[in-house]
Amino acid sequence: MKLTDRKTEIVNVAATLFKEKGYSAVTMRDIAQAMDIKAASLYNHIKSKQEILVLIVIEIAEEFTNVMNEVVCSKDSAIKKIERIIQLHIDITLRDSNALACLNNDWMHLTDSDLEYFIKMRNDYEENFKAIIQKGIQEGDIKDLNIDVIIFSILSTLRTLYIWYNKTNKLSSKALTENMVKVLLNGIV
Amino acid sequence: MKLTDRKTEIVNVAATLFKEKGYSAVTMRDIAQAMDIKAASLYNHIKSKQEILVLIVIEIAEEFTNVMNEVVCSKDSAIKKIERIIQLHIDITLRDSNALACLNNDWMHLTDSDLEYFIKMRNDYEENFKAIIQKGIQEGDIKDLNIDVIIFSILSTLRTLYIWYNKTNKLSSKALTENMVKVLLNGIV
Numbered sequence: 001m002k003l004t005d006r007k008t009e010i011v012n013v014a015a016t017l018f019k020e021k022g023y024s025a026v027t028m029r030d031i032a033q034a035m036d037i038k039a040a041s042l043y044n045h046i047k048s049k050q051e052i053l054v055l056i057v058i059e060i061a062e063e064f065t066n067v068m069n070e071v072v073c074s075k076d077s078a079i080k081k082i083e084r085i086i087q088l089h090i091d092i093t094l095r096d097s098n099a100l101a102c103l104n105n106d107w108m109h110l111t112d113s114d115l116e117y118f119i120k121m122r123n124d125y126e127e128n129f130k131a132i133i134q135k136g137i138q139e140g141d142i143k144d145l146n147i148d149v150i151i152f153s154i155l156s157t158l159r160t161l162y163i164w165y166n167k168t169n170k171l172s173s174k175a176l177t178e179n180m181v182k183v184l185l186n187g188i189v
Numbered sequence: 190m191k192l193t194d195r196k197t198e199i200v201n202v203a204a205t206l207f208k209e210k211g212y213s214a215v216t217m218r219d220i221a222q223a224m225d226i227k228a229a230s231l232y233n234h235i236k237s238k239q240e241i242l243v244l245i246v247i248e249i250a251e252e253f254t255n256v257m258n259e260v261v262c263s264k265d266s267a268i269k270k271i272e273r274i275i276q277l278h279i280d281i282t283l284r285d286s287n288a289l290a291c292l293n294n295d296w297m298h299l300t301d302s303d304l305e306y307f308i309k310m311r312n313d314y315e316e317n318f319k320a321i322i323q324k325g326i327q328e329g330d331i332k333d334l335n336i337d338v339i340i341f342s343i344l345s346t347l348r349t350l351y352i353w354y355n356k357t358n359k360l361s362s363k364a365l366t367e368n369m370v371k372v373l374l375n376g377i378v
């Protein structure tokens with residue numbers, strides 16, 4: 001989905017405010033104020049706070065979904081597929097950590113079909129990841145360990161990366177990816 | 190700190206409510222109601238909601254701190270030390286996931302010296318963990334990878350274990366520990 005410049009600006013300002021104060025505490029008036037425009041003018045571009053949440057959360061979830069679908073369909077090995085998924089999480093984290101914070105903290109404020117759609121994408125994502133690991137185990141590329149522990153361990157790290165990355169002496173994207181791939185795939189010992 | 194039976198009951202009921210509704214949304218009246226006693230009677234045992242939060246969060250933080258101090262002082266290898274820390278997180282997760290949820294979600298509602306004390310314990314914990322990894326790298330037991338990535342990767346998994354563990358087909362404590370140690374230390378490839 002391509003947004004107009006103004007809509008992109010609204011979404012970015014809102015994502016920052018949601019991260020700082022939490023979705024529920026932010027009003028359309030707050031968003032207008034942060035953009036230095038009148039609330040009435042904001043409504044020319046966006047219907048509601050809910051519409052902004054949908055733009056942020058569904059947009060990112062669709063990006064994860066689309067890349068995961070490409071990865072699943074590719075002829076790469078399981079290891080190469082997992083590396084591409086790690087790279088995907090790192091790329092989105094470095095590009096748009098506010099939107100990721102919003103996805104993680106506020107997805108439950110989505111309603112009706114948006115909420116259903118989001119949950120379906122999230123479940124499909126985990127199922128696809130599981131299928132990749134399972135195939136890797138079958139083919140002897142991945143160790144035969146408990147698959148739920150493997151998935152939880154990798155996803156818990158990738159999904160909270162945005163919290164940690166902003167607090168550290170920033171590694172370059174390349175160094176972060178290299179180290180993360182080694183730590184998550186080959187272990188530290 | 191040893192609590193009376195009644196205090197322990199209050200703390201357990203409160204931790205469950207804090208987890209369900211969030212600390213800010215729970216009142217002393219809610220806690221009394223959940224225990225089927227009068228609010229006035231609750232105040233015979235506990236001064237305030239803040240006192241309950243301190244009992245929950247500081248208690249668990251001190252347990253992490255005490256075991257970490259023992260581990261640091263022991264003559265074990267770096268690997269063995271990390272295994273003991275993984276075991277510590279798993280033991281507390283299986284015993285008291287509500288208190289861990291409270292620690293993770295509500296520690297920022299602590300005030301003044303309690304808040305300072307908590308933050309100091311958390312920082313010391315991470316510094317001690319870092320020192321263990323650093324020594325392991327120096328001695329050649331642990332790979333020479335970026336130390337912040339190693340620590341973040343392990344702690345992000347251990348600290349969110351309580352969210353995941355309640356949603357899965359429960360593994361036994363033994364199977365969980367074995368798999369987690371292998372995944373986090375030796376990797377999956």
